[in-house]
Amino acid sequence: MSVLFSPQTIRGVILPNRIAVSPLCMYSAVDGLAQPFHFAHFAHLSTFARGKAGLVFTEATAISPEGRITPQCLGLWSEEQAAALKPIVEFITSMGAVAGIQLAHAGRKASTESPFNGAKPISPEHPDGWQCVGPSPIAVGSGFSVPTELSVDAIKGIVSDFVDAALRSVNCGFKVIELHGAHGYLMNSFLSPLSNQRTDEYGGELFARMRFPLEVARAVRKAVGEDIALFFRISAVDSAEGGWTMDDSVILAKELGEAGIDVVDCSAGGISGGPSFRVSDEGKPLNKSSARAPGFQVPYAERIKKETKLKSMAVGVIIDPQQAEDIIEQGRADIVALGREIMYNPFWPLHAAQALGADPEFGLWPPQYKWAVDRREQIRKLNG
Ligand SMILES: Cc1cc2nc3c(=O)[nH]c(=O)nc-3n(C[C@H](O)[C@H](O)[C@H](O)COP(=O)(O)O)c2cc1C
Numbered sequence: 001m002s003v004l005f006s007p008q009t010i011r012g013v014i015l016p017n018r019i020a021v022s023p024l025c026m027y028s029a030v031d032g033l034a035q036p037f038h039f040a041h042f043a044h045l046s047t048f049a050r051g052k053a054g055l056v057f058t059e060a061t062a063i064s065p066e067g068r069i070t071p072q073c074l075g076l077w078s079e080e081q082a083a084a085l086k087p088i089v090e091f092i093t094s095m096g097a098v099a100g101i102q103l104a105h106a107g108r109k110a111s112t113e114s115p116f117n118g119a120k121p122i123s124p125e126h127p128d129g130w131q132c133v134g135p136s137p138i139a140v141g142s143g144f145s146v147p148t149e150l151s152v153d154a155i156k157g158i159v160s161d162f163v164d165a166a167l168r169s170v171n172c173g174f175k176v177i178e179l180h181g182a183h184g185y186l187m188n189s190f191l192s193p194l195s196n197q198r199t200d201e202y203g204g205e206l207f208a209r210m211r212f213p214l215e216v217a218r219a220v221r222k223a224v225g226e227d228i229a230l231f232f233r234i235s236a237v238d239s240a241e242g243g244w245t246m247d248d249s250v251i252l253a254k255e256l257g258e259a260g261i262d263v264v265d266c267s268a269g270g271i272s273g274g275p276s277f278r279v280s281d282e283g284k285p286l287n288k289s290s291a292r293a294p295g296f297q298v299p300y301a302e303r304i305k306k307e308t309k310l311k312s313m314a315v316g317v318i319i320d321p322q323q324a325e326d327i328i329e330q331g332r333a334d335i336v337a338l339g340r341e342i343m344y345n346p347f348w349p350l351h352a353a354q355a356l357g358a359d360p361e362f363g364l365w366p367p368q369y370k371w372a373v374d375r376r377e378q379i380r381k382l383n384g
Helices: 036-040 045-050 079-094 150-172 186-191 211-224 246-260 297-309 319-328 340-344 350-355 367-382
Strands: 006-010 011-017 017-021 053-062 098-104 174-180 229-234 263-267 310-316 335-338
Touching: 011 098, 011 367, 017 350, 036 045, 036 079, 045 053, 045 079, 053 079, 053 174, 079 098, 079 150, 098 150, 150 174, 150 211, 174 186, 174 211, 186 211, 211 229, 211 246, 229 246, 246 263, 246 297, 263 297, 319 335, 319 350, 335 340, 340 350
Parallel strands: 017 053, 017 335, 053 098, 098 174, 174 229, 229 263, 263 310, 310 335
Antiparallel strands: 006 011
């Protein structure tokens, strides 16, 4: 019996299996509005649901216009944007999958071009750009704008933007909400001592740097009630000298649990450039943590699961069905999230179920396909 294909209950939510589609920015929204692309175009959200991932996350969805990474990022600061997302949620749900949304504020990494347009920062003076914000006036790196330091009032305003977007998410039908606290974006930049050098109650020692993300988590939990499953994506390590460490992540996770978070999604890197999953065009690692080995970030999820009461989600170069099965079976994480592999093959879960013997009768396939893939299998057997 495959554990990868066993259900997972989190509060009032039952995931049919342990496979999640990791949040994947498509940089294809117009004024934050989901487009036909997000629904049905090649290999996107509806296709992942058809492919039988148990949990289908949207890409990072900005809680305010300034919180977008690029001008083409999805947003959820208006009812019009919510209305565009609702049919997508309904379709995902109709396929038996659970719809999740990742809510995000890009902070000092906001106002950039999409990766396929060069990924360069767009200056605030450019008609498509805007002024980015952060905990301290420290730029991400050369070429990036210096962010405006957020006032305490502005921080409170962002907490309430997260709450508003979370309530809209619930109204759209999302059962899982992930708060994006990784990859150098706003919440991550408050956590890391490299980007947060404030001297007020939101900066300084570890617990002060954790204050803003914990306020967001607490406020969102209070607003959405007890049934919604809340995930929080961390960069488990900064992988930079003097930066955030795995020990810090364990302390944060325990506090997130108290604040109402259920699952910690364990990614890494990004505070001073690309997150650790990135490679250069020549295939070279972009920073010290950028291991390419299968499951290179799984140890982070394993530590969170073992040292806290929370569930964890592992992500990063999870490619093979048996690898995914082993991660769950060995108790290293509760859910596995796939990004590039499931973009390459949106039917990865259906194929993994075959490889693991979890679906011998093609019961996960829609009836329109089941009878035909059954025959295909017989023909394959006949042909040796
Ligand atoms: C095209 C693309 C878009 C991504 N967008 C997001 C995003 O919106 N939010 C996020 O937290 N991570 C994002 N990521 C990171 C993925 O969620 C995932 O953590 C990463 O790709 C590692 O998993 P993989 O090795 O299975 O691809 C993105 C990655 C890719 C390749």
